[in-house]
Amino acid sequence: ISTVKGFHGKTLGALSATWNPKYRNPFKSLISENFKFMPFGKLEKAEETITEETAAVIVEPVQGEGGVHVAPPGYLQGLREICDDRGVVLIFDEVQTGFGRTGRMWASEHWNVTPDIMCVAKALGGGLPIGATIAKADIMDSLKTGEHSSTFGGNPLACAAACATIDVILEENLPERAQSLGKRFKRILEKMVDEFRVLREVRGLGLMIGLESRLFVYNVLMKALEDGLILLYSGRNVIRFLPPLVIEINQLERAAEILKGIFAEEDKSLIEKRRKPPSAL
Known part of the structure; x- marks a missing residue:
C-alpha cells in the first residue's frame, strides 16, 4: 500500500508505488497491480485499507513531489501501531527527507517512529549517484546471497563519497x-x-x-x-x-x-x- 500523491521513483519497481498517473500510464502494462493507494495523513483510511493480507506500507514522512505535505501529528505513530497489530512491514521513503534535510538526521525522528525498512539516496552521495536500503536484520537476512544485486551496486567511488558525506553531516551538525x-x-x-x-x-x-x-x-x-x-x-x-x-x-x-x-x-x-x-x- 502506498499513498495518494506519494512519489517513490520512476524505475519499474518503484513506479508501481508512485501514485501520479502521469508517470504510471505510459508503463501501465508493465507495472505491478499489487499496489493500492490510500489518502496521506488520514489514519481512519489506513485502518480500513491495511489488512492482515497486506505485505507492506510505504510512505514518505514528508511528501516531496506531492506538494511538501508533512505527516500530521499521530499519523506515523498510528501507522506503526496498525502495521504491528496486523503483521505488516512499514517502509519509510527518506530519499528526499533523510540526512538532515528536515532538521533531524531522519525525518521519522520528529515523530519518534522507527520503520522496518528505510529507503535512502540523494544526499547520501553528496552529488554522486548512490542509494541504499536499510532494514531490520531479519528482513535483510531473508535475502540469499546473489538474490538481489545490480551492476553498480556497492560502487567503491560512490561508497567513498557517501562515507565522506555522512562524516561532514555529523561533524558539521x-x-x-x-x-x-x-x-x-x-x-x-x-x-x-x-x-x-x-x-x-x-x-x-x-x-x-x-x-x-x-x-x-x-x-x-x-x-x-x-x-x-x-x-x-x-x-x-x-x-x-x-x-x-x-x-x-x-x-x-x-x-x-x-x-x-x-x-x-x-x-x-x-x-x-x-x-x-x-x-x-
Whole structure:
C-alpha cells in the first residue's frame, strides 16, 4: 500500500508505488497491480485499507513531489501501531527527507517512529549517484546471497563519497543547521504570504519547505531564472525549497528578495485582471 500523491521513483519497481498517473500510464502494462493507494495523513483510511493480507506500507514522512505535505501529528505513530497489530512491514521513503534535510538526521525522528525498512539516496552521495536500503536484520537476512544485486551496486567511488558525506553531516551538525535556517526562512516566507494575495500557505520541516500559490507557478519559476534563482516546483502551484544544508542566511534572504519582486508583479497582474470590465457581447 502506498499513498495518494506519494512519489517513490520512476524505475519499474518503484513506479508501481508512485501514485501520479502521469508517470504510471505510459508503463501501465508493465507495472505491478499489487499496489493500492490510500489518502496521506488520514489514519481512519489506513485502518480500513491495511489488512492482515497486506505485505507492506510505504510512505514518505514528508511528501516531496506531492506538494511538501508533512505527516500530521499521530499519523506515523498510528501507522506503526496498525502495521504491528496486523503483521505488516512499514517502509519509510527518506530519499528526499533523510540526512538532515528536515532538521533531524531522519525525518521519522520528529515523530519518534522507527520503520522496518528505510529507503535512502540523494544526499547520501553528496552529488554522486548512490542509494541504499536499510532494514531490520531479519528482513535483510531473508535475502540469499546473489538474490538481489545490480551492476553498480556497492560502487567503491560512490561508497567513498557517501562515507565522506555522512562524516561532514555529523561533524558539521548539518541537521541542526537545517532546523535553525529553516525556521528563519519559513518566517520570511510567512510574512510574504501575509503580504501577497497570490500566496496561500507555507509548510515544511527544516530546509524542506513548500510555498503554495493560488495560481500556477510556472511564470514565477521562469522569472526567477532570469534573476539567477533556480527554483523547483511540487505540483502546479507549489514552489519547493530544498537548498543545500550549507547555504548561508544571506543567500536565503536574497532568494526571498527576488521572490518578493516577482510576487509583487503577480499581485498587481491579479488585481488588474479582477478590475478589468467584462468584454461586451
